[in-house]
Amino acid sequence: MNNAALANGESCERLMHESNSGNTVLATGNFPLKEDDLNFVEVARIMDKELESDENEVIDEYLKDSMSMHTSEPPIPYNDPELKRESLRKSEIDSGEEKKSLAEIARKQKSTKSLLATNNTQLCGPRWKGKGFSLIARDNPMSNIVKQLQNSLMKASISGKLSGSNVILPARSDQSNLLDRACFGRPISTLDRETTWFQLGPEEAFYLVHSLKCLSISDPESGLAFDHDQLWKIIDSSTNENFLNMYAAYAHLRSKNWVVRPGIQYGVDFVAYRHHPALVHSEYAVLVFGEDGLRPRLREWADLQGTLRVSGSVAKALLVITIKWNCPLSFPICLEQCSIEERVMERWIPQRNRDGSSQV
Template identity: 25%
Template sequence: MKGGKTSRKVLNELYARPLPLVLSSEAYNVTIPNVFPHNPISWIYLVWKIVQINTLNRVPQSQIPALTVQLEESIFKVADEADFITLWRCGFFGKGVLSRSEPTWKERSIKRFNTVQNDKQFSMEELTKKRRDERKKFKAERAKLQELELKQRKEELSSEDAASLEGLKILLSKMRMNPSIKNISTDDLKVETEESELADIIDLEYLQLQAIETFYLKFALNVINVYESHLLSTLQLFDRCCRLSQGEGPNNTFIIEYSVYHYFRSLGWCVRSGIKFGCDMLLYKRGPPFTHAEFAVMIIPGDEKLCRDWFDMAAIARVIGTVKKTLVLAFVEYPNRETYDQILLSEFEDEKEKFTQLLGKYRVTEILYRRWAPGRTRD
């Protein structure tokens, strides 16, 4: 238990920030004090703290250089190691192209070339392989036990088999207590690596961002700069993302998906791609290192031509139910073409206001989808 708590503590420190933003309270260790209505001094102290935060101290995020994203062959790439570590640890954005999700190719390569001697640290891929091997061994031993129990029921058990039967019962009892068999544990997860150990290997991996993630980081957070042959403005980035997707005008799949992505991100969910489960998005309470995704999202735009039929929905619901997630249907209503064009062609003092007005015309409504089992709901 102690090891588990320590691991959770380290993970909490490593992934402390849900977004790649530095708050003034975090940078300057300043917090808003409590106010007592009957105590005028508390009000004066509150005003002083607000003035201190907003005028005496500079906004810390404004002093941090923007992260660099490169658009190459319709792929949004983050090649700088420090940048993609920041994006992964602060919101779990993107995917390592040589890894399952977290970009750990360099760390795995270091171990493969025996440059790290600590065998107690594992990357996500190594941890998964370790669990699968342990589960495979458990199933093999369980099969032996079932075979001996069958002989026992047929009264064909020899004295040697009886001794093996008791030994297997004890062994399986111990193996069932293993977190890899019982549930998923993060005790052995590798969470940090010394820079001196990484210096000898060139990192060939980069972080690939989805178009909706890239636009969110640019439009909503303004923490990245996107380059193609030159630095792209928010409007140019929006245009590139739309061209990479299907549909024209307000029913473009990028805008519809982004409205859902922004919606769930604004509610505090960690949103990841759901392609491996046949859905559009996965929702995590905190992120992949902590828990599995609780919800799978399927986007249904307000256009019958783009809507999935019930056969597709039933198939996806069965897959989602098998992996113990709840399916969420996200219905998106979008504006007509006239309103869409009017907003895009209008002039605004702040370019961000244009997209604030545009995305405000998209409405997201979520509905939980559960498969009805008549045998379980007869009462």
Template identity: 50%
Template structure:
């Protein structure tokens, strides 16, 4: 296990916030989402449909109406567009717009851990990751670096909470832990656990989100063969470096020995060549 934060992703998702906010506010100024059970339905024009497809929000619903495309948003997606981007108005069955507090209470009643899931969702979106449902992989979310039509997702995300009463039942037993790790490995994804720390605050209103912290933990399956190969390669590199150092030291020592042995002989020859002998000096 590795307690390591995922980095901010510069991808197609990096333009989602600006494109959604500008396009929806100025092109589709009156966009309403209808609360329907545990989802939010939106009747979109062709322009808004293109925007949703490019920004990876919701999924289209096939209907007999050829003039209007309907989109189904999850609770997290709808609240993100409404609360964070301020580009979606949510209405209830009475066709009246709901405030953020009313929408918050409604979504909490439909999903007990909605505050934790939304904090995790907005955390990844803020880091410019494209976030989609991970139900097909047995996890809460999957995170993409680019548009899902271009690449596969890199992270399989599970949301965990430290609060009492609303804790996630996932990863509480070793069988679930091993199954999830093996599944993530078989589909080439890294398991990412987002631990929501409430710091003693309750989730009575959306303002509590600013007081929550998110801890990131990546988990990978230990492969003994790969670790053995890495260890052998490390030892081999160390031996090669040691051999290279010994060879360099030997060459340096040999050069120093040759230089020290040759210089005195040259000095002796020069001295004997230029300095007259005692016998010659006496004759003169």
């Protein structure tokens, strides 16, 4: 048996065997996949499907056992009063035990719901989507994946095309794989089968250009590459939000190896993941503010409470990032001298926050 690792090898328990050609393959249903063609994102999706299949098999087996338990007992003779009395006594005992068991389950469910309701802001932490996914993330640090992407783009000297405030980027299969694993942009469906096209958001594109220095962006009409100052002004003028604050917050979280994705579906600016979204749920819903206080978010108590309720209901902590500029707003000096304040907001709950007692 070949002991070669499958993406993270040691953390993925899989049935491996040798094919006729001598290549190690992964047995997954009717589709054997070559080991070299898989990355940890695909492994995570395969594992998720297998876990779901195993759960369905367990449920089916349980239902079969339950049916056999109820149908395997012989019928009680109608004309034997002693057996009838004994059967009734046993059924009463079983019924009482079943009621106690159901009451205990209901009590535990109620306790769990109460705990979630009163501690929804304390759910911050990694929530992995499957068994063993934490090991996959440990064996594939996001910092290493971003470094591989940086080296690949630098060697290829790829140039993206500016389209409004977004950037369209052509990528080969290996670069497309790294962009997906590092969570930059999203693939676009085209008729070109040899090249995969990615659409990068303004913060993602400028992070690759300015922070990682592995990408150039050119004018689609003239074909000339923009310098950093020109690109900054063009993107800033084409976005609705203050791009300076948004990029500073995005780069701050990325520098700490968080995966940052748009958070429009939760009514926030970003959502932050500990690793790839295929492996783990996001932990933070992020709102970005500048020190000028011109943004209308969270100015009213109802807006603050509503945002906290939404983030808490999806098991995310609300992270408010405030950008403080310690110099005139001139690029790029301002990015090097700004200070960033992080604050986790919690919803005030009387049962938990009242002084002197945990209950009303």
